[in-house]
Amino acid sequence: MGRFSVWLRAGIAACGALLMWTAPAAAQVDIVGVWQQPGNGLVTLVDVRPGSRFEFRGGQYEDMWERCCGGGAGRGGPVAADFIGIPLNEAGRARAMAHDDSLWEVPEHQCQPHHAAYAYWGVGAPTINAVLNDAGRLVAYRVEGTYRRMPREIWMDGRPHPPDYARHTWAGFTTGEWRGNTLVARTTHLKKGWVRRNGAPTSDQATLLTYFTRHGDVLTVTVFVDDPLYYTEPYIKSTDYRLAPTVPTASFDDAGTPGTCYGHTTVVFSDEHPVPHWLPGQNPGVGDRAKALHVPVEATLGHAESAYPEFIDQIRAWREQNPIETPPTAVLERDSGGR
Amino acid sequence: MDGSARRTRGIRLAATAAGLLGIVVGSAPARPVLTAQAGADPGGIQAVHVREQVWMLVTPDGNLALQVGEEGALLVDTGRSGTSDAVRAVIRGVTSQPLRYIVNTSAGPAQNGNNAAFRTSPGGVLDQPGSGGEPEIIAREGVLLRMHAAGYPVAGWPTDAYLERERSLRFNGEPIDIIHVPSAYSDGDSIVYFRRSDVVVAGEVYSTKRFPLVAREHGGTVEGVLAGLNRIVDIAVPDVVVNSFAEGGTLIIPGSGRLSDQDDVVEYRDMVHIVRDRVADLVAKQRSLEQVKAARPLIDYDGRYSVPEWTASMFIDALYAELARGTSNDGGGAVR
Numbered sequence: 001m002g003r004f005s006v007w008l009r010a011g012i013a014a015c016g017a018l019l020m021w022t023a024p025a026a027a028q029v030d031i032v033g034v035w036q037q038p039g040n041g042l043v044t045l046v047d048v049r050p051g052s053r054f055e056f057r058g059g060q061y062e063d064m065w066e067r068c069c070g071g072g073a074g075r076g077g078p079v080a081a082d083f084i085g086i087p088l089n090e091a092g093r094a095r096a097m098a099h100d101d102s103l104w105e106v107p108e109h110q111c112q113p114h115h116a117a118y119a120y121w122g123v124g125a126p127t128i129n130a131v132l133n134d135a136g137r138l139v140a141y142r143v144e145g146t147y148r149r150m151p152r153e154i155w156m157d158g159r160p161h162p163p164d165y166a167r168h169t170w171a172g173f174t175t176g177e178w179r180g181n182t183l184v185a186r187t188t189h190l191k192k193g194w195v196r197r198n199g200a201p202t203s204d205q206a207t208l209l210t211y212f213t214r215h216g217d218v219l220t221v222t223v224f225v226d227d228p229l230y231y232t233e234p235y236i237k238s239t240d241y242r243l244a245p246t247v248p249t250a251s252f253d254d255a256g257t258p259g260t261c262y263g264h265t266t267v268v269f270s271d272e273h274p275v276p277h278w279l280p281g282q283n284p285g286v287g288d289r290a291k292a293l294h295v296p297v298e299a300t301l302g303h304a305e306s307a308y309p310e311f312i313d314q315i316r317a318w319r320e321q322n323p324i325e326t327p328p329t330a331v332l333e334r335d336s337g338g339r
Numbered sequence: 340m341d342g343s344a345r346r347t348r349g350i351r352l353a354a355t356a357a358g359l360l361g362i363v364v365g366s367a368p369a370r371p372v373l374t375a376q377a378g379a380d381p382g383g384i385q386a387v388h389v390r391e392q393v394w395m396l397v398t399p400d401g402n403l404a405l406q407v408g409e410e411g412a413l414l415v416d417t418g419r420s421g422t423s424d425a426v427r428a429v430i431r432g433v434t435s436q437p438l439r440y441i442v443n444t445s446a447g448p449a450q451n452g453n454n455a456a457f458r459t460s461p462g463g464v465l466d467q468p469g470s471g472g473e474p475e476i477i478a479r480e481g482v483l484l485r486m487h488a489a490g491y492p493v494a495g496w497p498t499d500a501y502l503e504r505e506r507s508l509r510f511n512g513e514p515i516d517i518i519h520v521p522s523a524y525s526d527g528d529s530i531v532y533f534r535r536s537d538v539v540v541a542g543e544v545y546s547t548k549r550f551p552l553v554a555r556e557h558g559g560t561v562e563g564v565l566a567g568l569n570r571i572v573d574i575a576v577p578d579v580v581v582n583s584f585a586e587g588g589t590l591i592i593p594g595s596g597r598l599s600d601q602d603d604v605v606e607y608r609d610m611v612h613i614v615r616d617r618v619a620d621l622v623a624k625q626r627s628l629e630q631v632k633a634a635r636p637l638i639d640y641d642g643r644y645s646v647p648e649w650t651a652s653m654f655i656d657a658l659y660a661e662l663a664r665g666t667s668n669d670g671g672g673a674v675r
Contacts, residue, residue: 091639091640091641108602167587191602205643229643230639273608279620280634
């Protein structure tokens with residue numbers, strides 16, 4: 001009996017070792033699929049720019065406010081110089097305040113994809129596929145994009161991040177590992193980018209930690225943007241997706257260049273190589289958001305504390321000192337275009 | 340279950356587990372080898388394949404470029420003096436072809452320090468007498484003048500000091516444009532465009548590591564740097580992917596720093612343009628150099644591009660001296 005138990009124990013131990021070896025693949029929650037933000041499933045049309053319209057079939061998306069309803073001119077876009085909740089440091093604030101929305105009209109800026117730090121808030125439905133090797137083992141997850149999102153791999157095979165001299169891209173270079181039921185992905189080698197389309201910047205030194213957590217048919221994606229150059233602390237934002245019953249389609253409704261983007265002149269600048277920007281202290285958008293919300297201007301200029309609930313106490317104190325004298329009326333806020 | 344059955348089951352479990360374990364171990368994907376596209380690493384120098392016939396040689400002092408093919412090798416910049424053996428070893432890791440051409444993008448020490456060593460070495464990098472003679476050294480005339488003035492050994496001087504706006508040649512089946520960039524880092528700058536490989540070598544005009552160097556005493560200007568960057572932006576064409584947007588395309592080898600594409604140069608160009616405008620605005624308001632520095636016009640970029648050998652303060656010196664020239668507050672000192 002004792003001898004048999006030894007064999008049995010050896011077999012069980014070997015199986016245990018096998019299970020531990022394969023645990024990351026066997027125990028993980030599957031994130032493969034087509035995901036979309038909850039909505040009514042109807043077709044949504046968004047004017048990208050005059051003559052170019054984006055059509056999205058599926059749900060709504062979390063930045064709808066920023067895209068359709070944030071400002072004026074009927075094309076939406078985030079409010080200019082509104083950086084509430086973004087932990088900008090002095091350098092980051094200077095960079096953000098220099099942003100002029102006209103920059104998006106410069107040909108070489110027109111076709112820039114959405115940066116990985118922003119991509120999950122754009123329109124569309126992430127499609128996540130597993131990349132397997134010939135032996136059927138997971139090598140990577142591939143996240144296909146839709147609007148302006150560069151496809152990206154989340155490498156799961158333990159490969160190192162590239163050396164310093166390697167290119168930086170809009171998608172960056174990402175590796176991942178499972179921690180329990182959450183896939184944690186680390187991204188480096190990013191280009192400069194933004195977390196709001198009104199110029200809230202990220203530098204090419206920024207790195208991302210992205211957490212993919214699935215709860216049934218809901219996938220929560222949480223992104224930590226750590227930028228030693230422009231942030232005082234990581235900027236954190238999450239979004240929820242629902243498993244899509246059908247595959248949404250996305251296309252560009254632009255007869256001239258269907259499905260593609262070429263930078264071209266849409267605004268005539270006086271300079272052959274224009275770089276629209278605001279000089280320090282001259283950004284005309286500063287104060288618009290503060291006026292609309294009746295908060296101090298400084299509260300809109302990107303400070304870490306403006307992301308925390310306690311900040312409302314400062315707002316209340318300020319409002320007691322600065323009561324609203326007349327009922328606020330609708331303020332036509334400057335927008336950042338329909339990009 | 341009797342003991343025999345238990346034993347048999349246990350053996351099967353163990354055998355099955357061991358077998359599966361073997362399959363798992365055996366099927367583990369091979370780790371990617373980043374060095375598969377990189378050459379040897381003597382003296383901290385690495386050869387990185389960029390595209391087609393072009394390689395980037397990453398040295399501690401900056402980047403060199405190498406084009407190789409059936410006709411031989413062409414080296415863009417030769418590296419700092421004293422590193423020729425290391426550069427030669429890395430080139431040998433890429434090709435055994437003789438060195439036929441050298442192009443200097445400027446007269447800086449990291450660009451032509453090893454000119455003489457490569458010029459006088461029999462057969463170029465091949466070290467075989469009679470294998471092809473001495474390589475031609477092509478550079479803008481300003482490089483020749485600077486090397487002459489600096490007492491550089493004659494053996495390392497350009498043998499073809501061009502005066503046109505650009506010098507074009509075909510080598511290894513590829514049209515190559517050597518394009519003069521007037522008054523940028525100096526008065527002898529060139530960028531090199533490998534048309535078929537679709538790679539631009541930017542020289543000192545572009546760096547991902549620091550503010551642009553401006554050797555004012557050698558005819559360099561920030562305006563010239565800006566024009567050079569715009570020229571690169573105009574040459575470069577990004578990839579356009581169906582239903583997506585621009586990435587990659589023409590690749591740019593900077594004078595120092597990481598391999599780049601058009602957008603990286605656009606970001607750098609935007610930076611130079613913006614800080615130029617800020618300093619110009621302060622100069623127009625009659626601010627002194629000290630007042631300009633106190634206003635911190637480079638605040639959003641100095642954490643990224645200020646390095647000990649070329650600080651934000653030094654770059655402001657160069658900007659101020661250039662922008663205040665001819666104004667009542669002209670007094671900025673020349674730098675570098």
